[in-house]
Amino acid sequence: MAEVIAKATDVEVIYGDKPALDKINMSVKKGDIYALIGKNGAGKTTLLRLFTGQNAPDYGSIELFGKKGTHGLNEARKRTGAIIETPAFYPFFSAERNLEYYRIQRGIDDPSIVETVLKETGLYEAKDKKFKNFSLGMKQRLGIALSLMHDPEFLILDEPINGLDPAGIVEMRKLMLRLNKENGLTIIISSHILSELANMATCYGFIDHGQILQEMSAEELEAKEKSYVKVRTSNGEKAAEYLSKELQLDASYNADDDTIYIYFENNAVYPTEKISRFLFEKGYDLYSLEIAKTTLEDFFIELLGGTTIE
Numbered sequence: 001m002a003e004v005i006a007k008a009t010d011v012e013v014i015y016g017d018k019p020a021l022d023k024i025n026m027s028v029k030k031g032d033i034y035a036l037i038g039k040n041g042a043g044k045t046t047l048l049r050l051f052t053g054q055n056a057p058d059y060g061s062i063e064l065f066g067k068k069g070t071h072g073l074n075e076a077r078k079r080t081g082a083i084i085e086t087p088a089f090y091p092f093f094s095a096e097r098n099l100e101y102y103r104i105q106r107g108i109d110d111p112s113i114v115e116t117v118l119k120e121t122g123l124y125e126a127k128d129k130k131f132k133n134f135s136l137g138m139k140q141r142l143g144i145a146l147s148l149m150h151d152p153e154f155l156i157l158d159e160p161i162n163g164l165d166p167a168g169i170v171e172m173r174k175l176m177l178r179l180n181k182e183n184g185l186t187i188i189i190s191s192h193i194l195s196e197l198a199n200m201a202t203c204y205g206f207i208d209h210g211q212i213l214q215e216m217s218a219e220e221l222e223a224k225e226k227s228y229v230k231v232r233t234s235n236g237e238k239a240a241e242y243l244s245k246e247l248q249l250d251a252s253y254n255a256d257d258d259t260i261y262i263y264f265e266n267n268a269v270y271p272t273e274k275i276s277r278f279l280f281e282k283g284y285d286l287y288s289l290e291i292a293k294t295t296l297e298d299f300f301i302e303l304l305g306g307t308t309i310e
């Protein structure tokens with residue numbers, strides 16, 4: 001069993017009379033890239049702030065590196081880096097000078113750490129560029145460089161991808177994977193858009209209204225992706241009935257979009273020719289037939305009971 005790096009047990013955080021976190025149980029294991037997914041206001045920041053020490057639970061307990069209690073958690077937090085709010089950088093200082101400023105302020109002796117973290121975050125070439133001329137993606141990566149300066153083992157990142165353009169998202173994904181694989185960092189990263197964290201997360205925690213609805217591994221989530229064939233035809237309702245009965249397919253008609261949905265096991269060979277030939281022979285006009293896959297967002301929406309993500 002992998003070591004548990006961060007754990008919340010029956011945690012509640014209450015603002016006024018409203019719980020922001022409601023009996024949360026979750027854990028991050030060593031080597032994970034844990035994606036914390038929830039729409040705005042779900043409780044992501046409140047949960048992450050418990051691990052950084054910016055919030056304390058009203059009920060329940062948290063652990064870091066197996067340590068509990070104020071003293072234990074303070075010790076464990078030395079092994080943790082975090083970006084919850086964008087750190088303040090001087091706009092007219094270069095990237096290097098900004099990091100050098102923080103190195104001295106934080107009492108880190110080794111001056112070579114600045115070069116190391118600039119290289120780790122892919123910013124070394126831009127080290128002399130002023131912060132004000134950085135793109136949003138570069139600014140986020142400089143924040144991560146800062147959080148790496150004391151060589152943490154666990155990184156906590158609150159919505160670092162929010163607002164990035166597609167190129168920035170790809171850069172961030174590469175950086176996360178590199179830090180995880182090459183530097184052995186365990187990472188928890190939050191987002192309100194599931195697909196942003198796909199292809200990098202090793203496990204997922206879905207949070208809504210202050211509750212973890214489900215935790216699952218990337219493999220388990222992948223297995224939730226269903227393949228299906230979408231067919232539009234004349235007299236769709238009747239055609240769906242025929243397809244189910246005579247071809248023994250899992251076909252259902254949806255009147256809202258006048259479409260037949262036929263579901264298959266993943267990796268199945270789709271009998272698309274058989275379907276189109278059957279419909280043709282039975283006298284239906286085939287308007288369209290396409291193979292599709294449920295997306296991760298579809299799964300998330302279903303988990304939330306059909307509400308949208310934003």
Ligand SMILES: Nc1ncnc2c1ncn2[C@@H]1O[C@H](COP(=O)(O)OP(=O)(O)OP(=O)(O)O)[C@@H](O)[C@H]1O
Binds near residue numbers: 047
């Ligand atoms: N300091 C506070 N005082 C009162 N209520 C708060 C406070 N901080 C957060 N909340 C409330 O707690 C709930 C959870 O907020 P939180 O910021 O943790 O959500 P989130 O998932 O991080 O959302 P976002 O992506 O919008 O930051 C929300 O209803 C929010 O309004």
